[in-house]
Amino acid sequence: MARDGSRPLSAGTVRILRAAVAAIRPRGHGFDQPIDGEVLDAVVAFFPHLPAPMRLTFPLGLRLLELGAPMVLRRPVRFSGLSPDDGRAYLERLHAKGGPLGALVLGLRALILMNFYQHPTVLAALEIDWAGRATALTARRAALLEGTSS
Numbered sequence: 403m404a405r406d407g408s409r410p411l412s413a414g415t416v417r418i419l420r421a422a423v424a425a426i427r428p429r430g431h432g433f434d435q436p437i438d439g440e441v442l443d444a445v446v447a448f449f450p451h452l453p454a455p456m457r458l459t460f461p462l463g464l465r466l467l468e469l470g471a472p473m474v475l476r477r478p479v480r481f482s483g484l485s486p487d488d489g490r491a492y493l494e495r496l497h498a499k500g501g502p503l504g505a506l507v508l509g510l511r512a513l514i515l516m517n518f519y520q521h522p523t524v525l526a527a528l529e530i531d532w533a534g535r536a537t538a539l540t541a542r543r544a545a546l547l548e549g550t551s552s
Contacts (some may be wrong), residue, residue: 412461414468415500418467419420419442420438420466423438425489426493426515427441429486433527435521435524437523441514441521443512444520467496475488492522
């Protein structure tokens with residue numbers, strides 16, 4: 403059991419998530435930072451915060467994702483054995499088909515991209531400084547309020 407009372411994810415589940423991170427995270431255009439492991443850690447750390455039904459069924463959905471590749475791609479390969487480009491194509495096909503696996507891909511994509519775009523290296527590459535922006539906006543708001551109080 404993990405410290406928060408949840409069961410830790412199995413090695414197989416983590417392997418599938420690692421393949422999903424590799425397939426989903428953006429590449430090129432300044433996004434080639436070596437942060438896949440950190441994004442994976444952030445995704446895994448989020449699992450205990452999912453509602454109980456999702457915590458129980460998400461790993462099952464990931465197993466279906468892993469084993470569904472031969473049916474979709476028409477070749478004997480598991481999702482975790484695909485290259486990032488083939489994995490991305492596989493996930494896009496599942497998402498386009500809709501249904502429960504399409505929803506799983508959408509949720510997985512949201513979880514991975516949320517953690518990818520909040521990584522300090524990516525924020526720096528995008529020249530985003532949330533704390534600095536908040537400070538500047540607060541100072542501007544204070545200046546505007548001072549101007550209206552006279």
